[in-house]
Amino acid sequence: MLLASALLLGAPGAAAFAQDDEELRLVKVTAQNAASIQQLESRFDVGYIGEPTEAAVYLTPSDEALLRAEGYQVGAVVEDNSTWEARKAEIAAADQAEALAQKLAEEGKAGKGAKNAVDVPGETVIMRAYTFTNYAGRFLYVEAHNKAQTTTTGPTLQMSYAGADGVYRPAVGFSQSGITPDGNDSTTQGNKLNDAGQYMYHRVLVALRGADANLAAGDITVRVAASTGSTDTAKVTEWAAKALPARVAAFQKDFITKYMNPSEAYERLDGLAAEFPGIAEIVHLPEKTNGYQRQAMAMMAGTTALGSNPNATNAPLAVQLFSKAMGHLGGNLISAEFKNPGANDAPLSVAVTGNDIVVNLATGPTGALTSTAAQVVAAITASPAASALVNAYTYGGNAGAGIVPAHAKAQLSDFLNGPAAIKGPFDQRVLRIGKQRDGTKTGVFIYCNQHAREWVTTITCVETAERLLRNYATDPTTKEYVDNLDIFILPSVNPDGGHYSFFDAAAQRRNLKNHCPITATTGGIGNRGSWGVDLNRNNNIGTLFDGYSGASSSCTSDTFAGPSETSEPEIRNEHWVVDTFPKIKFAINIHTHGGYFMWAPGAYISAGRVTLPSPNIGIEKYFFDVADEILSHIRSSRGTAILPQRTGPIADVLYSAAGNSADDQYYRKGIIAYSFEAGAQKLAVNATTGAISRTDVGFQPCFAGLGTGGGTGTCNTVQINEGHDSAMEFADGNYGLLQGALEYSKDVTPPSTTIEYSAAQTGSEPINFRFNWVKEPSVIYYTKDGSTPTVIDCDNPGTSSTRCYSNQGPRRPGEVLTISALGVHDVKWMSVDIKGNQEAVKTQRFLIAADQENGTANGTVPATLALSLGTPPAFGAFTPGIAKDYTAATTANVITTAGDATLSVADPSTTNTGKLVNGTFTLAQPIQAAASSLGGTGSALKPVGGSASPTSLLTYTGPKSNDAVTLSFKQTIGANEALRTGSYSKALTFTLSTTTP
Incomplete structure (x- = not known):
């Protein structure tokens, strides 16, 4: 017998080993100090470390007991086998749901036939389905809404389509990762649209390849299915495929040879008005703009550049100088110098010679400079000569306690590179085109370049004007537009910003008006390139000031709404046009880039995404109907199809744009107002995978060859001539708008x-x-x-x-x-x-739960004309020698079942017809008669005629029963008329007759 014993020795640093059947769990462990937590990483699998004294650690029950014995606190279980099993179950359920959605999209529900004539909308609803063809091929576009979606959750959706053969193609999935309406779509599948915290819908664009590229819209059925089992099917409509009005073979176009700055565009339109005075005129707008101009300025702050803002070190010593005259009006001639006098205890002084300002800085006992920025500002302000030339400020409201260093003579500048001829307030004007410019014709307002950097828009407006005037004499369609419409073209809403974009900073969006306070850093000289108001945020409907999203209160933001609604003269001029010419019913605000075609509502309140009131579906359909006309015209130019996903209300297909012009014109004036983004994305399709790529063209793409674009455009070999071609196709689009306006002007037919x-x-x-x-x-x-x-x-x-x-x-x-x-x-x-x-x-x-049967009850009415007369009328006694009108009256009763009836009177006598007789004596004047009743239309007193021409007394337009008639008579007797003793009388015949018994 062998007796053995063993001693188990343990140490705190020993590795922990789990029993084979023990379950690992992720549990929360805390310790007294961070060092103890760090020691766990060498012994266990630490999932994460939160606070310094806690961690999540994978442990077995034995490990947990060990750690407790060592003084650690073992807390709640974060994950265990049940958690992992649940995750696997979720994955399996998701896979199953996706497979179900795919199966339903491709095969439909088992045993489900055609939809009823009118079904209540289910969980999944197809919103829109279109096919279209462009330069890149043929495409199918589908939008669908699912009621079970949120921004982050919801069933999987799949889309499939079938041709005339009824065979559904492999399904295409919709990503559940949300993008905004203007976001980047997937190249191979659909997308979920979220905006302002709200789920909107799903959309997908599919390239139709192979034999499917030949499918007609009417042969295609689309089906969208959700993993919950809900489905919807819909037929497809062809997009942007309206038949266009005829044009003569010699139709003239392509009048633009380069990008044009605003002055060039206005001058071109002035010339057109002078050339075609019979059908065009210039209308000057009431206010001039603030102008392509600035005060001359200089930042005097040590080594800081004259046009820059100082750093934090130099900010307390900085002095900003702004000329009182605009730079081009003398401000640029001003210079400033801060001098060290080179002497001890020198006083601070200011001297002015002509346009040169010299500030002699103060010094102390040792000759060191002692003048602070605040003191220099005060000295310049106190100098009559200097303050007549400039305003002086510290930087950004700084107290200005820094000691101002000497500064060499510096020339103030407005930092504007454009020619002197374009500087100063700008005279805005519209070209008014029309044969009859008297305010009676339907008006169309086309305006461009609201955002300065969007160069394509200006030449689009000019091209449109050229086409209308130069084709008037030869093209019947153009002539019809000019003869029947009142057309207003504003080539640049924003000429000041437009000039700045051309000559100074290509990316400029806003106008040049500075609303930044000089007491804030935003008002500093170095921020001058960020000053200005976004004119498409400066209107007075659905604005930033009303609580709507998409504009900024920051004076240096690209979407600055201005200090108040309609603060800018450019927008007041724009409003003046639509207010002064109330027959304007159509308007289009042309922007770039992206290929959007939009209308109201254009803004929403972010909380709950509450838009301005959406047009009724009938009005929305009209917006789409005219849009189809316009987009069909655009596609005819070079095959560009504006995408359905980029067509619709601004707030739904782009973003919220508080205070935009389209909303102002629609809600305030009832104008069918569009906002256009020319410069559509370039599409390409991978022939193997069907993946769709999109390329933005930028604000200033190459007008012609390489090197002919601006600073914010794409100029690669794929987009040669993009600026020119985009202007041409969107000028075609303007013709589409005119066609829509013409059809409106001629519409007298009730809808059906x-x-x-x-x-x-x-x-x-x-x-x-x-x-x-x-x-x-x-x-x-x-x-x-x-x-x-x-x-x-x-x-x-x-x-x-x-x-x-x-x-x-x-x-x-x-x-x-x-x-x-x-x-x-x-x-x-x-x-x-x-x-x-x-x-x-x-x-x-x-x-x-009701029924009706049609039955008849009948009776007949015999043809009836009945007339009964009352007591014969009597005039009484005639008095000889006195001129007098004698009157008499009686009554009658009429019954008629005819469609019309006439009561007439006649004298049947062939002698002294119509006159009272006494034997052989006759009165000189004929007797006169008249009749009146509630049921008939009577007449004034008139002589009684003979049987051949009876006198009509009363007419009826329909049947009457027991109509009480008053018969009136008058007999005139003159003062010199001889009267014979006896009675004067005459028998008269009254007749009730009809032409429609």
Whole structure:
């Protein structure tokens, strides 16, 4: 027998070993000090370290016991096997959901046939589906909305499509990683759109390759499916494919040879007005701009450059000088010098000789300079001669306690490189084109270069003007535009900023007005390149000041809204145009770049993403309808198709732009106002993978060859001539706008709409219905209680039973309405188009748990004309020798069943017709008669005619029963008329007759 014993020795540094069957868990461990936590990393797998005295460590139960024995605190379990199993289950569920969405997209639901005529929208709704062809190939674009989505969660979505063969292609997925509407789309799949903390919708663009590139829109069906099992299908519409008006073969275009600065553009339009005075004129706008000009300035701060802001060390000693005269008006001639007098105890003094300012700095007992920046500013301000030339300031409101060093003579400058001829306030003007410019024709306002760096826009406006005037005599379509429209073209809304972009800083966006306070660092000389107001944020609808997003209160921001609404003369001039010419119904604000085509609403309040009121679906459809005309014109130029995803309300396809011009014109003036971004992205398709790449062209792409672009454009070999070609195609787009305006001006036809419903009669089930437009868009007004609909304010319907037919949400189809109450329901509706033409009221009856049969009850009415007369009238005694009118009256009763009837009177006598007789004696004047009643239309007293031409007394336009008639008579007797003793009388015949018995 062998007895053995063993002693287990342990030490704090020994490695920990888990039993094979023990579970590792990630648990929270804390210690008294950081060193103890750090020791764990050499012994255990430490997941993360949080605070210095805590960590998450992978431990077995044995390890936990050991650490407790060592003085560590073992806390909550962060992860264990159950957590890992749950993650694996989630992954498996996600894989299964994606597979289900793909299967549903490609195959549809088992046993599910065609959709009912009108289904209530489900969880997944296809919003839009288009095909289009451009220079890069053929594409399918789909938007879909899923009600179960949030910005971060939601079911997986897949899209598939089928051609005429009904075979669905492999599904394309939508990424669940959200992008904003103006974000970068995936090259191979769809994207989820989020904005201002709200889920919006999903979108996907697919290249149709191989045989599918030949599919017509009408042959394609798209299906979108979610991993929850919901699906929706829709047919496809061809995008930007309207037939265009004819042009003569010799149509003239391509009048632009280079980028033009604002002065050149205005001068070109002045010349056109002078050349074509019969159809064009210049209209000067009421206010001049602030001007391409600045005060001359210099930053006197030691070694700091004259045009820069000082660093923190030099800020207390800096003195800023601004000329009182603008630089080009004498400010640039001013110089300043800060001198060390080279003597002890010298006083601070200022001397001025002509335009030269010399500041003799003060010194102390040892000759050291002692003048502070604040003292130098005060001395210059106190000098009548110096303060007549300049204003002096410390930097950014600094106390100016720093000692000012000597500074060599420095020339003040406005730092503007443009020629003197363009400096100073600018006289803005519009070119007004039209054969009849008297305010009676439909107006169109085309304006460009609101943002300075967008050079393509200016030449687009000029090209449009050239085409209209030079083709007027030869092209019938152009002639029709000029003869029937009143066209206003403003080539540069922002001439000051435009000049600055050309001659000084290519990236300039705003105008040049400085609203920065000199007491703030933003007002410092070195920030001059950041001064100015974004004119497309300076309007007075949906502004920064109203709480809307997309503009800045910072005076150096590129989206600075200005100190107040309409603070800038350029915007006041823009407003003057639409206010002065109220017939302007269409407007287009041309920008670059990106290829966006947009309209109201253009702004939202960020909290909850509350936009300005969206146009009714009928108005939105009109925006899209005219847009289709414009985009079709653009595509005709060189095959550029503006993408559907970039067409729509500004706030939905780009971003919120508080205080923009399109919102002002739509909400304030009712103008169909567009905001255009020329310079569409260049698309390319990978022939193997179908991946779609997009290339931005920039604000100033090459106009012609390499080297002909500005400083903020792309000039590579792929985009040679992009500036020129973009201007040409968007000038074509302006023709599309004019075509839309022309069609509006001639529209006198009421719109037509129909109703589509799930059933006209059900046992007890609800009935769903919606409205459809037959030809043109219109606002549909309806009632569900049988009352006649009226025109109402769609945003504020009040207590009226009339409602406006709307959409399911932004960019979505028309709503599906439901009636569920048992009984008989009459839905009445009518519509009004954008011109104001109104459709007649229509009715559709719905029966729920009710039935109706048409029956008849009849009776006959014989043809009847009945006339009865009252007591014969008597004039009484005639008095000889006195001129007098004698009157008499009687009554009659009329019954007529005819469509019309006439009561007449005649004298059947062939002698002394119409006159009273007494034997052989006759009165000189004829008797006059008249009749009146409530049911007929009478006439004034007139002589009684003979049987051949009876006198009409009373007419009826329809049947009457027992109409009480008053018959009036008058006999005139003169003072010298001889009267014979006896009675004067005459038998008259009254007749009731008809032409439509």
